Amino acid sequence: MSTAPVTAALEVRGLSTAYGPVTALEEVDVTAERGRITAVLGANGAGKSTLLRTISGLVPAGAGEVLVGGVDHTRSPAERIARAGVAHVPEGRGVITELTVEENLRLGALLGTARKRTDRSLDDVYTMFPPLAERRSRNCDTLSGGERQMLVIGRALLCGPDVLLLDEPSLGLAPRVVGQIFGLLRELVDAADISVLLVEQNARSALSIADVGVVLNLGRVVARDDAAVLAADDGLRHAYLGF
Known part of the structure; x- marks a missing residue:
């Protein structure tokens, strides 16, 4: 702790x-x-x-x-x-299924850049959640429930909350x-x-x-x-x- x-x-x-x-x-x-x-x-x-x-x-x-x-x-x-x-990850693991994993993550990075410069990068999220790195170019409708949860948390972290x-x-x-x-x-x-x-x-x-x-x-x-x-x-x- x-x-x-x-x-x-x-x-x-x-x-x-x-x-x-x-x-x-x-x-x-x-x-x-x-x-x-x-x-x-x-x-x-x-x-x-x-x-x-x-x-x-x-x-x-x-x-x-x-x-x-x-x-x-x-x-x-x-x-x-x-x-x-404040970054809110609501129930339901909402992702934009027509976009790739990396495109979804970049949406969070855009908000982070608009709010303040954040040290957290896409590479940090991929290190934290290796399955996302392996699937970065795939559309999100191919992800499992656990992978979608990793994605929405990673996207929120890229906002620099x-x-x-x-x-x-x-x-x-x-x-x-x-x-x-x-x-x-x-x-x-x-x-x-x-x-x-x-x-x-x-x-x-x-x-x-x-x-x-x-x-x-x-x-x-x-x-x-x-x-x-x-x-x-x-x-x-x-x-x-x-x-």
């Missing part, structure tokens, strides 16, 4: 979000620190994906604050939040592939000064690589602690995490 000084890259304070009359988040507080992985856990409908969508500006906040690097972006449009250093939002990256993947991707994610955070907010239903795997865990239930935070402490709490695991 990283021993670098802990600094908040993202602060969510009293965040509330609703879809019409239905409250999805209620007074949620989350802090994502530089050089650390914060896992957001809970059952379906807990509000995990809504939290990421509200942070990235895809869903408007009803109340509260979203601070990126200490700057208030609660009411900022999604494009401005992305340029402030300070905060990486990952929504259910393990969904539908074989356990071996999940272990590989999560292991690479841990290595990435240990080697770079970025913050990862990881939304997962696979709580056991998420807590194995996270530094901090936050548990949501029906839109409210019901637990927040070191990942190892949450993983060892039998009552909490059985009530909210399913293992």
Whole structure:
């Protein structure tokens, strides 16, 4: 685990979000620190994906604050939040299938260049994800689910983010592939000064690589602690995490 000084890259304070009359988040507080992985856990409908969508500006906040690097972006449009250093990888492994692997990656590099100069290059992504290097000239409709997940994470990294939002990256993947991707994610955070907010239903795997865990239930935070402490709490695991 990283021993670098802990600094908040993202602060969510009293965040509330609703879809019409239905409250999805209620007074949620989350802090994502530089050089650390914060896992957001809970059952379906807990509000995990809504939290990421509200942070990235895809869903408007009803109340509260979203601070990126200490700057208030609660009411900022999604494009401005992305340029402030927040890269959102939504559930579903969205790639442009008509383009090649390398063309998809270059889209991320273009945004990174527009935001700030980043030291991360295509070669860095290919080193991190060797299957992408082998398939760089292939159209993305030929990739497996795991390869597509590597691609969308790599594309997000080429934006040069300070905060990486990952929504259910393990969904539908074989356990071996999940272990590989999560292991690479841990290595990435240990080697770079970025913050990862990881939304997962696979709580056991998420807590194995996270530094901090936050548990949501029906839109409210019901637990927040070191990942190892949450993983060892039998009552909490059985009530909210399913293992």
